Amino acid sequence: MLSLSELWFLLIAVLFVGFFFLEGFDFGVGMSTAIIGKTDRERRTLINSIGPFWDGNEVWLITAGGAMFAAFPHWYATLFSGFYLPLVVVLLALIGRGVAFEFRSKMRHERWRKTWDIIIVVSSALLPFLFGVVFATLMKGLPIDGQMQLRPGFLDIVNPYTVVGGLSVTLLCLVHGLLFASLRTVGDLRERALNTARKLMLPLAAILAVYAVMTYFMTDVFAVRGWALWIMVVLGAASLGLAAYFVRQKREAWAFGMTGAVIAIAFASVFIGLFPRVMVSSMGSAFDLTVYNAASGAYSLKVMTIVACTLLPFVLGYQIWSYYIFRKRLNDQHHLEY
């Protein structure tokens, strides 16, 4: 039987997986404005394709943060204070990106638009990269001392393993986003999005393979979780293969589903590999933060479980409804409300 703290670990994992699946594509669309958006109209169409969704997608991250604070205060405190400088950059990027979507269309000066477009592209690339780096360090381990304090050096955060992790996530989001863009546009733009995604499939497979191998040698997750992770690797590889197949068939909905599956499998693997640890200490396993020693009291977890179980169906319901409302492709005749 699942204990409440284990359940909350699962919920937070689901929130992060949901976040990367959803915000993953709007990061990708943000990046793709620089790659396939040739004219202002095209860039605007691309941004409009995620316009109604990106804000809601980001709330998955905010909820994951809030849930972490409430269910695992030590995890929240150690992680957020330990990753101080990367998080400052994450926050600046989230701030810039959020207002750029709203501000870019407010004036038609070329330099004004360019500036916000650059902010959208840079932040949309930087954010998945930084999240990738942070999640990679979680698996690799960090110098956490007996007081649960984390004082990482530069090399603890930035090293070949984490950089490859960051690049993997960025590229994965880009392909995922290109496929989303191809789903919601028509004509040239759709073709270009599909073509670019097709060309990126091989590099993506290569970097993910490299990252999986590095994970095998540089972390203990395969040793700890053994067959469970091997299953995930096989599933991930199969999904990626299917994504490549569907892209060639120009069936973008299926391809998008498959890249989404790759994202979900990748991040689920991180949490499976960590469990029951939430943060691995490189100073000895006695200092690991686990779902047991980092968790809130039983009462608090119980209340939150009731609240979450009551509210989540509604949240999922209206989010799905909003995707249903905006299911149509954006074409040239369409008035771009922004």
Place this chain on the structure above:
Amino acid sequence: MDPIMLSRIQYALTTIFHFFFVPLSIGLVLLVAIMETLYVVKGKEVYKTMAKFWGKLFLINFAVGVVTGILQEFQFGMNWSEYSRFVGDVFGAPLAVEALLAFFMESTFIGLWIFGWDRLSKKVHLACIWLVFVGTFLSALWILAANSFMQHPVGFEINNGRAEMNDFFALITNGQLLVEFPHTIFGALMTGAFVVTGISAYKLMKKQDVEIFRKSFNIAIIIGLVSSLGVAFSGHFQAQYLVETQPMKMAASEGTWTTTEDPAPWTVVAAIDPDKQENSGEIKIPGLLSYLSYSKFSGSVKGMKELQAEYEQTYGPGDYIPPVRTTFWSFRIMIAAGGLMILLAVYGTFLALRRKLEGAGKWFMRLMVFAISLPFIANTSGWIMTEVGRQPWTVFGYMTTAAGVSPNVSAGQILFSTIAFTAAYTVLGIVMVYLFVREIKAGPYAVEKPEEHDESADPFGVDGGYSVVTK
């Protein structure tokens, strides 16, 4: 500089900035929702135009409120990790509920509202904006539940050196929340109302789109009247609660060093000397403090010196007197701004009801434009009083601010982040005001030229490739 001071400065700056936008969002979205309701009920296009125009301003403002809010959530873990460890169990829960219950609602339905004008039926579209309002309202409720716990901790017990929740219901029926929430919400509605009346007054003076701005003024001034009175009444209850639960904050906001006579007079102004612990040049109104504190003209109010002695007995040696001058003056600034708004709202409503707005004379209209600043002054000084007046506590009676700071983050890192956020916020603030002014100048009938002209737009042309077509 030491990390505690820097973390406090960062918290103050980012919170004050965030709180410029949040109340305005809550107030504006209610007005937009009312205007769209009138459109749906009466079927007149003019109300739709109004809803869209004020909606544009709301969206610019909302965007800044949302992005600065994310920083607020992360900041607890980054700068105040010991605080987060100590209270995460209790304080984190309302934050998580806020995200689940309010943020998802706001963000999803705002998307549907912006992009759904021609995809949803009128009624469903209207429901979306109301749901956004409900979302902002719930968000305020839960964040204030968290804040109220810091002011007046309830519903928990200390286990293994951590505060652990043992009564969720106590947390959401916290007396502090019951007085703080109405006061803050009325303040937010008042902010939206005064911004809309101020802008409308400006447009009416210029005789631009008179019908739209007269209607906007009339709707907003009524909200302004109701909410400014609501602020005053709820503030009164809050003061009484304060005397009970945080007497030191009350004493500091009154500059009362020694326990007052009975009945207690209210000090209008005073020169405060915190070192000598005495005041000079006081102007007092007899009996008023007793009324503020107890709703009757009798009863004395405890002074800071006595309270300091009491606190030392309870909590051990230490300095329990908050920065007195800041607390004292922010309280007075808040009250002055609030009082002025009540007067303006009463007179404005009188004019609106008698349909004499245009003949009102320029002085009143000018005053209303100037009054746009009043709610922001009142909101900001109100929060400064509440948060500074609580010092040295972060969780009243349980954890000092100094104890809550992250031990593993260096002063250099906090200095860097403070500079980075301040720079980013300054740019945001400037851009936002600039966009606001632009939208206001362009007016409700501004429409962009069709996209076909877009690509060939000459950035070096007379209008910089941009032009506005007015009907």
